[in-house]
Amino acid sequence: MADQPLRILRVVIGLNQGGVQQAVLNLFKGLDKSRFQPIACAIENSGAIGEEIRTAGFEVITLGYRRQPLRTILALARIMRERRIDIVHASSYHPSFYARIAALLARVPVLISHEHVVFDHKRVQRVLLNKLLAPVTDGFIAVGNAVAQQVLGWYGYPAQKVQVIHNGVDTARFVPPQSRAEAKCKLGLDPQRMAVGMICRLDHEKGHRFFFDAVRALESRFAVQWLVVGTGRGEQQIRQEAEERGVGNTVQFLGLRRDVPDLLAAMDIYVLPTLQEGFPNSLLEAMAAGCAVVASDFPGNLELVQDQQNGLVAPMGDSGALTDCIEKLLAHEDLRIRLGAEARRHVESTFSIEHSVKKTENFYERLWRERRAAR
DSSP states (O other): OOSSOEEEEEEEEESSSSHHHHHHHHHHHHSOTTTEEEEEEEEEEOOHHHHHHHHTTOEEEEOOOSSOHHHHHHHHHHHHHHTTOSEEEEESHHHHHHHHHHHHHHTOSEEEEEEOOBOSSOOHHHHHHHHHHGGGOOEEEESSHHHHHHHHHHHOOOGGGEEEOOOOBOTTTSOOOSOHHHHHHHTTOOTTSEEEEEESOOOGGGOHHHHHHHHHHHTTTSOEEEEEEOOOTTHHHHHHHHHHTTOTTTEEEEESOSOHHHHHHHOSEEEEOOSSBSSOHHHHHHHHTTOEEEEEOOHHHHTTOOBTTTBEEEOTTOHHHHHHHHHHHHHOHHHHHHHHHHHHHHHHHHOBHHHHHHHHHHHHHHHHHHHHHHO
């Protein structure tokens, strides 16, 4: 271990919303400050999560660059030199590519690339560039086993360099409510009607259209408040999909919210019909809040949800199956309660933020020791 706290530069595309961004906030709050000094760097923009990181006492740097590779790389290299960064830890393809090149220019000792998503097809440029950078990258973090399998197969990363570190959740922040009716009243929702919703980035890959199909099939049969929380580049398209399915006035679009624990406390059922995922923070949080969950059978979801044990699983892209799962939970209160309680227990025992942070700290220190020993 270094005599002084290791200086970590955590590089992401932005700090407005999303699972990656929430994971950065959770990590910063959990790291041992006597051993690590983290700095967050957003390439494009900051936002709500960036403000929370800053309020928690950490430095946040925003470059404000979009699709400016050379300018981004040079700016990152300057920051790394000025702050004498020991470890660069970058998430997702573009930030990781820019940050690793910059770290080589700035001669940063340890380079980490963090992989978050299982993709449905190869992109030749990404495969080639990741293979080229693999030999100079000290370690790779995968948020789940499915992600690890993909990067090992596609990019040829050495297995000994890849560490699976699942996202963790602050289980003290997401607590099942004593009364969902009271939680609904707090948010101005009808306490006499059930609440079913999604909380995630508004993006085509999250599968909102299948949720809307279920709303259309069930709205006349159950007294339900259908909620969609979040913003994103696909918001206009997703709102249009709701209109096309005739549920534009039925679904409540609540926008970007940071009172997610209160929203989940009010939800009887949480739905995530995603088509592309890594290891979903939103699903973790819903399960920690004791919601009965319905998820698609995407591999990352299946690392969390066991069908009929702590949630229900529907095949990806199957609106009928998704509808059946939601209907089953709407019709059977005892099933909702049992699955929600099991979901909470599963997250508490396996996916706490403390466990995730500890594995990350150990990974940082191992790579640092290996680099020092190689000098």
